[in-house]
Amino acid sequence: MKRRSLFVAAVLAASATLLLTACGGGDDKSSDNDKIAGADQGADSPRKTAEAPKGSSSEESDGVNLSLPSDVKLVFDWDKPKKANEAAAMDGAANLFRTIYHGVDKRTAKDPAVTAYATSSGMKYAKTQIEAWIEGGWTATGTLRHYDASTRSSENGTSVEVAFCADASQFYGKEVKTGKVLTTEPSVEDFDHYKITMVKHPTAEGLWQASKVFVATKARKCQ
Numbered sequence: 001m002k003r004r005s006l007f008v009a010a011v012l013a014a015s016a017t018l019l020l021t022a023c024g025g026g027d028d029k030s031s032d033n034d035k036i037a038g039a040d041q042g043a044d045s046p047r048k049t050a051e052a053p054k055g056s057s058s059e060e061s062d063g064v065n066l067s068l069p070s071d072v073k074l075v076f077d078w079d080k081p082k083k084a085n086e087a088a089a090m091d092g093a094a095n096l097f098r099t100i101y102h103g104v105d106k107r108t109a110k111d112p113a114v115t116a117y118a119t120s121s122g123m124k125y126a127k128t129q130i131e132a133w134i135e136g137g138w139t140a141t142g143t144l145r146h147y148d149a150s151t152r153s154s155e156n157g158t159s160v161e162v163a164f165c166a167d168a169s170q171f172y173g174k175e176v177k178t179g180k181v182l183t184t185e186p187s188v189e190d191f192d193h194y195k196i197t198m199v200k201h202p203t204a205e206g207l208w209q210a211s212k213v214f215v216a217t218k219a220r221k222c223q
Helices: 008-014 083-108 111-117 120-136
Strands: 032-038 072-077 138-153 159-175 191-200 208-217
Touching: 072 083, 083 111, 083 120, 083 138, 083 159, 083 191, 083 208, 111 120, 111 208, 120 138, 120 208
Parallel strands: 072 138
Antiparallel strands: 032 208, 138 159, 159 191, 191 208
């Protein structure tokens, strides 16, 4: 019951635009388990998705409130790349997940953080995630860990692909009305592999926004 935040209808409406475009060369063939972000998620329970570095429960970045409740920990267990643009893009990818769970906590997809850290298909993804949690009557609790991150810049330097694993084995949905935590036994369904295309904000210096989101669910390589 802790996984699967998106309703099927919401996913079908969003799926046409939630595709990953490659940033430069390389083999981007999808496996049988690769899916458009959230596409295998049903309507019966919330999905896992994202913390401030090393467990901070409240944070403000670029003047945007990204505070999270004290029982939500979004851990990003990764090293920053040496290239400044890739490091900034990685920060932006982390902020996308902080944005989603900040919106879930505040019960709104219209928070300024959404437009600050997401654009295009990435914004649609963030809003769909938040709205699904709200409509389901859930909020989040526990620790969501992100790790094994890599970055890849496009040839013209205007976009960066940020890829990483996510472990939601200790991250749960919680019913807002009753406070009941929705738990399940740990399994491969707790692991996802994300690829997020980040693009430079047109006006804000050093700010990168998520423009596309792609996720492979039940990612055994992340176990």
